[in-house]
Amino acid sequence: MTGISGNEAAAPGRAKADDALALVRQVVTLLFENGQTTARTVEAAERIGKALRQDVRVLPRWGELAIEIEGSGRLDLTEAQPAGVDMNRVARCMAMVDDIAGGRIDVAAARSSLIAIAHQPPASTPRFAVMAAAGAAALAVIFGETQLLSLALIALSTGMGALLRRGLARMSHNLFVQPLCAALLAGIIGAVAERLQLSSALHLVTVCPCMILVPGPHLLNGALDLARGRIPLGLARFTYAGLIILMICAGLLAGLALGGETLDVQSASVAVPFIWDLIAAGIAVSAFGSFFSMPWRTLPVPILIGMLAHACRWLLIAKAGAGVAPAAFVACLLVGILVTPIADRLRVPFAAFGFASVVSLMPGVFLFRMAGGLVDFVALGSRAPADLLAGIIADGGTALLILLAMAFGLIVPKFFIERVWPG
Incomplete structure (x- = not known):
């Protein structure tokens, strides 16, 4: 019988952690930069992590977001300045978080929608x-x-x-x-x-x-x-x-x-x-x-x-x-x-x-x-x-x-x- 190497067995887990990290990065950056409160931003990341069966931790600072998938060795540092306010973007992003947490949308579709939300223009x-x-x-x-x-x-x-x-x-x-x-x-x-x-x-x-x-x-x-x-x-x-x-x-x-x-x-x-x-x-x-x-x-x-x-x-x-x-x-x-x-x-x-x-x-x-x-x-x-x-x-x-x-x-x-x- 052919055995499975440790690296091969770990590959699906790494891929899942990478997907979760990329999705959380998009969500928290969009919320943080458009006026959402810090508590709700962190909570949104944790909800997404729970839906994807990953323990997510977010440490926000001015100019930077540190995102960690606990137990995976994944730590992401993303530039983000909370200098803007766009309520429409935040509302649409929070609705997307609800859909992700409720299992109504997969990761690929969510990431595509989040890109569209991030590029939505402000008030004319x-x-x-x-x-x-x-x-x-x-x-x-x-x-x-x-x-x-x-x-x-x-x-x-x-x-x-x-x-x-x-x-x-x-x-x-x-x-x-x-x-x-x-x-x-x-x-x-x-x-x-x-x-x-x-x-x-x-x-x-x-x-x-x-x-x-x-x-x-x-x-x-x-x-x-x-x-x-x-x-x-x-x-x-x-x-x-x-x-x-x-x-x-x-x-x-x-x-x-x-x-x-x-x-x-x-x-x-x-x-x-x-x-x-x-x-x-x-x-x-x-x-x-x-x-x-x-x-x-x-x-x-x-x-x-x-x-x-x-x-x-x-x-x-x-x-x-x-x-x-x-x-x-x-x-x-x-x-x-x-x-x-x-x-x-x-x-x-x-x-x-x-x-x-x-x-x-x-x-x-x-x-x-x-x-x-x-x-x-x-x-x-x-x-x-x-x-x-x-x-x-x-x-x-x-x-x-x-x-x-x-x-x-x-x-x-x-x-x-x-x-x-x-x-």
Whole structure:
């Protein structure tokens, strides 16, 4: 009788491990690079491994994914940067994971489908530009701007910035060129508008187009990683988001300086009627859903949740006399309770879905006013008035408190719900 050598006997096992490794590599790279939470990305890899009867372990880091098939000696290092957000790709990939785990599709067909998903284009340029313009104008309404000329200037500036970003994306893969140049354009347009006295709300004409650039999903994903003990990855996400915010501030202030203007740190928001506030919040949510390539059929869900959250915040501030940070916490707590199960049901990334729903609560105005105040403070030196420093501290403290309130409001219900309802 002819025996089978050890190498021949091991060959089928090696081939199966290689197939599993290649499939897992495609899935986790696609999810990691398009905004899925780290926990769901790792869980997807483990589900695929279980379906293929392989023990899969994934160690994500900024810029790299380490994938190991335990017991096979297979370790794969794949370059991957979690710098993008595409909800449609994530939803389709998670649906593919369900099919693989349920045995409804084989490895070859799954890999072919994943290649098609990875090459699916984001939201079209016209949709991107139009929704950016509408979202920035809606944020201006929330902050009290009602003049049609000012809203038109904000929409024009933001739409031009969106087109500029798409053009730069084709020419450069640098992560910071797009927000820097878009903010620079917003600052120049705002300075020209002030010089020509086209608007009395310079701070909104310049700030609202920049608020569209704030990397909220990366901040939220970073907070989730820190809360789960993934310290290096969480800090890396925060660093990336912080650098983008720094580029936005630098571009905005440089654009204003080119036009001989500065950002007024004393400007304050004006209360708007409840119905206008509610409609504007819904438009802002739809805009950010479009930025993140959310499918049209699912877009009404975050719009309704965002409008409900903003109504809650408006009532707490206007009727109950609550501060902006406590009101943001309660609104985000409501969003976290609603979004956690819905995001899993729709297979979309929690951070992008949750941020789109609460984008109107972001303290972008406070952050940019603080940056403008710091520049003025440095320029004036010892001649700076005491109220300028007080304004800088107040804006910075308010922005920090709102960000913390939003992060805790979104994360706490997510952790609790996943604890008692892991499915």
